[in-house]
Amino acid sequence: MDVYVSGVGMTPFGKHENKSLKDLLVEAARAALHDADYPRIDAVIVGNFMGGAIYNQEILGAIVVNDLNLGSIPALKVEGACASGGIAIRQAILGILSGEYENVLVVGGEKMKHASTETVTQAINAAMDNQSLEKNSGLTFPAFFGLLANRYFFESGATKKHLAYVAKQNRDYAVNNPLAQFRKPTTIEEVLEAKMITDPLGLFDCSPITDGAASVVISKQKTGIKLKASVQVSGPTSIQHLDSILKIPAIVESGRKAYTQAGIGPEDLDVVEVHDCFTITQLLAIEGLGFAKELEAWKFIEEGETGLSGKTPLNTSGGLLSRGHPIGATGIAQFIQIVLQLRGQAPNQVDNASLGMAQNLGGTGAYSVIHILERV
Numbered sequence: 001m002d003v004y005v006s007g008v009g010m011t012p013f014g015k016h017e018n019k020s021l022k023d024l025l026v027e028a029a030r031a032a033l034h035d036a037d038y039p040r041i042d043a044v045i046v047g048n049f050m051g052g053a054i055y056n057q058e059i060l061g062a063i064v065v066n067d068l069n070l071g072s073i074p075a076l077k078v079e080g081a082c083a084s085g086g087i088a089i090r091q092a093i094l095g096i097l098s099g100e101y102e103n104v105l106v107v108g109g110e111k112m113k114h115a116s117t118e119t120v121t122q123a124i125n126a127a128m129d130n131q132s133l134e135k136n137s138g139l140t141f142p143a144f145f146g147l148l149a150n151r152y153f154f155e156s157g158a159t160k161k162h163l164a165y166v167a168k169q170n171r172d173y174a175v176n177n178p179l180a181q182f183r184k185p186t187t188i189e190e191v192l193e194a195k196m197i198t199d200p201l202g203l204f205d206c207s208p209i210t211d212g213a214a215s216v217v218i219s220k221q222k223t224g225i226k227l228k229a230s231v232q233v234s235g236p237t238s239i240q241h242l243d244s245i246l247k248i249p250a251i252v253e254s255g256r257k258a259y260t261q262a263g264i265g266p267e268d269l270d271v272v273e274v275h276d277c278f279t280i281t282q283l284l285a286i287e288g289l290g291f292a293k294e295l296e297a298w299k300f301i302e303e304g305e306t307g308l309s310g311k312t313p314l315n316t317s318g319g320l321l322s323r324g325h326p327i328g329a330t331g332i333a334q335f336i337q338i339v340l341q342l343r344g345q346a347p348n349q350v351d352n353a354s355l356g357m358a359q360n361l362g363g364t365g366a367y368s369v370i371h372i373l374e375r376v
Helices: 021-035 051-055 060-067 084-097 117-127 141-156 160-175 188-193 249-262 279-288 297-302 319-323 327-343
Strands: 004-010 043-047 075-078 103-110 196-198 212-219 225-234 271-273 355-362 367-375
Touching: 004 021, 004 327, 021 060, 021 103, 021 212, 043 060, 043 084, 043 327, 051 117, 060 075, 075 084, 084 103, 084 212, 084 225, 084 327, 084 355, 084 367, 103 327, 117 141, 141 196, 141 279, 160 188, 160 279, 160 297, 160 319, 212 327, 225 249, 225 327, 249 279, 249 355, 249 367, 271 327, 279 297, 279 319, 279 355, 327 355, 327 367
Parallel strands: 043 075, 043 103, 271 355
Antiparallel strands: 004 212, 004 225, 103 212, 225 367, 355 367
């Protein structure tokens, strides 16, 4: 059985003072239903990480069903830290492949900007194992990825300026994305001189706190966008279980399985969205997914290979760093950017894009979800 994408919808990402989490989810879902020409929906799957923790709101699946007047259809919420959205899409695909459903509405979102940075940081740290050494030592996610960045510098010869190239290119893409959180142009100098968050990661190296929602309709009925691969893997949840801190096993394994499932290699992809929660994460994803050799992703970016005319146009939405990172919506927003690229409707459109990938990471490598889509 084949699986297709029949509709997409997103809210702007950023700060939504006058909209609730429910408002954002329903707005994105309505846009996706409109884009799909209002098919009969058989189930709703919501991706969300911290609706209960910082917004005191659960039962999101039933809330969406109720507010969209979808009747008594089943609904559920899935959580996989920052991979919640990608996992929600995969669950919809599995529901269709099982024969249970013909059309599934997937919507993910987060309401984060009302809370303090300290509160959000503490909530995000729930994505670390409470009994791990890093959690008990007080390590935060910026500190974890800062550790990886320093080791990467030591082993590769890259510098903070190469991380700045990542931040600058993603911002350049976001400038042209009307739904992105940050659309003000920046410079390498501004990135390098920005406030330090955790050495060597500055403000531009870290994805922001964001409100927003994104939604897709996954269908059995044929459309112009077909699923080529859907893969989810789990990985080590603590540093001491890694063979190398510069290889995130879940990224490598999800890429290997996705390429096998799709019958392609990394060189065949026309456009890619990877999980850039931090600039260093983008470099590790580029290497882990086979776009560049080990310890050479910084050269790949420096040489322009992730630009629109490069070998692998990457994070053309602006990525988490500049499009924004409303955690439960992120994997869905990545997926939507690939759909728009294959339709020829994307900001920063890649010429004749026909095959694209979205890769969504959860925790410090606890989950990686990959979807490969094809224009048919």
